[in-house]
Amino acid sequence: MAPFVRSGQFVDVSDVWEANGLKTSLKSALASMTIDGKQWGVPYTYYQRGMYYNKTVFAEHGVSVPKTWDEFLAACATFKAAGIDCTTTGTKALWPGGGWFDYMNLRTNGYEFHMELTGGDVEWTDDRVRKTFENWAQLVEPGYVTRNHAAIDWQDALPLLVQGKAATYLMGNFAVAPLKDAGMTDDTLGFFQFPEITPGIPMAEDAPTDTIHIPVGAKNPEDAKKFLAFLATAQVQTDINEILGQLPVNNASTSPDDPFLDAGFEMLSNAYALAQFFDRDAPAAMAKAGMEGFQEFMVKPDNIDRILKRLEKVRKRAYK
Amino acid sequence: MPGGNRTGVWRRNQRRLAPWLFLAPGLAMFLIYVIYPILDSLWLSFFEWDGLGEKLWLGWENYVELFDDEAFYTSLKNNVIWLLLYLLAVPAGLFIAIFLNQTVTGIRIYKSLFFFPFVISQVVVGLMFSWFYAPNFGLLYTLIEAVTGTGVAILANERFVTYGIIAAGLWPQIAYCMILYLTGLNNVSPDQIEAGRLDGARGWRMLWHVILPQLRPATFIAVVVTVTGALRSFDLVSIMTDGGPFGSSRVLSFYMYEQALSEYGYRMGYGAAIAVILFAIMMLFITGFIWKMVKDERAGV
Secondary structure (H helix, E strand, O other), X not given: OHHHHHXXXXXOOHHHHHHOOHHHHOHHXXXXXXXXXXXXXXXXXEOOEEEEEEHHHHHHOOOOOOOEHHHHHHHHHHHHHOOOEEEEOOOOOOHXXXXXXXXXXXXXXXXXXXXXXXXXXOOOOOHHHHXXXXXXXXXXXXXXXXXXXXXXXXXXXXXXXXXXXXXXXXEEHHHHHHHHHOOOOOOOEEEEOOOEOOOOOOOOEXXXXXXXXXXXXXXXXXXXXXHHHHHOOHHHHHHHHHHHOOEOOOOOOOOOOOHHHHHHHHHHHOOOOEEOOHHHHOOHHHHHXXXXXXXXXXXXXXXXXXXXXXXXXXXXXXXX | OOOHHHHHHHHHHHHHHHHHHHHHHHHHHHHHHHHHHHHHHHHHOOEEOOOOOOOEEOOOHHHHHHOXXXXXXXXXHHHHHHHHHHOOHHHHHHHHHHHHOOOOOOHHHHHHXXXXXXXXXXXHHHHHHHHHHOOOOOHHHHHHHHHHOOOOOHHHOOOOHHHHHHHHXXXXXXXXXXXXHHHHHHOOOHHHXXXXXXXXXXXXXXXXXXXXXHOHHHHXXXXXXXXXXXXXXXXXXXXXXXXXXXXXXXXXXXXXXXXXXXXXXXXXXXXXXXXXXXXXXXXHHHHHHHHHHHHHHHHOO
């Protein structure tokens, strides 16, 4: 949203938010829809990201759902010993690595820091960023992540979870449909919130939100604003998301009846704050270089100094 | 006679004007679709522009940044590797052509089989080779795994990835060179071969001194299409790796696309600067070829 707002392509719709009480009904998305104290669009759907896991594999190895990073690493060691990838991913399209960084950084340093970093206000060579990568290395270095993830797409990693060759998968809720198509059921597929890393840091989540905006120069902005108000109502959001199979943003809506959406709704309603995903929170040039760096880190964790220096160089240029 | 004057002008200049009239449609196309975009890209490379907002004059800044850009040197290096290895298609095509240039029953079927890879789309070639290299189920991966114990995912390995893509590119390119040589071989004069044979030339000497000189036009075209093919390699990189892992299989044309037009791009000026550099490299080769062609023609070869 930010590039369009900054280049003056979107109409300020703060009055729609004010007049319809959206600041309470769409509260969870208020922060991400606000730039310079104004609102620039209306969100109508979002979905959760988190750990999808193979319940059968967990049960076979006597692993229970990890709540903390240490528990997660312990589970990983168990799976590794059994020849199972603790967590799988496919980073060919880069963004799945972005999701990993988001959670590592949100859990290590918290939401505010993550926003400062993606907003270009913190150096990539900062010690707090290094801390994030140090934690991440605990997962990468022992080989807990699927090898060769750089060569495969996110869909290519799904069979590994289905066949029990991998135990977990950090993904968006859209992965549930193909996983169920491949034979997983509510009994074999589970979902858990990304574990806590630094104790005491409020849990923020990644929840990419889809939004509707009015372009500058629209012929009929008055009716467009009426449409935005309509789209923000509880009933409309219930109906849309019933069809999309995603979560309504309006907190008076009812979400579709589905155990994964229920879990997501529960998690996001209690979230401290919502990040939009690395490639939406950071500007395009930073996002691209960043996710490329994350992929490199997930293959060659020793290159971290070079990667961070490169990202710092991009940061200096990307936020003018 | 009314209007006689006009016809007079036409009559008098007909011979001078007619060639230009015939050339006009082609020239117009060339100006609009080739010359103008080249100049416009050159002009654009001095600006910062996201395709939406205002253009911002930067002067040489895009080029300064480019020459300090790790990704640019990776792309340049890969382009050089492409260029050198892609040229293998020329001798390989020649030998397959010579091998197929015989009269055996069903030779047409063999020729079409060898020509087959050139007929299928680059996208299909890319996908086939991606699966060939794919970790866990790819043929090559499982072969390597069977022999050495651990599989190597070519496309996830920053050292092998470019070679893996070039191998995929060579497959159709060899077929292309082969077909160029097959047509060339049809025109090799049997008298000269006969004469060579009487003089005792056989095998390699026959090939080198009698056949190859007669294939020069075919060789020229084969080298030109292979060099330009290597420099504009884009589709295979895009299909097979998207420039990855972490940007190590980028080539200049792909980097240009990434910067200017991809999801994370919209840096039109920077993309244009890359395009200008790529254009300069291509010009170097094309001028070289044209210079050689003109020289050969003057020498009467």
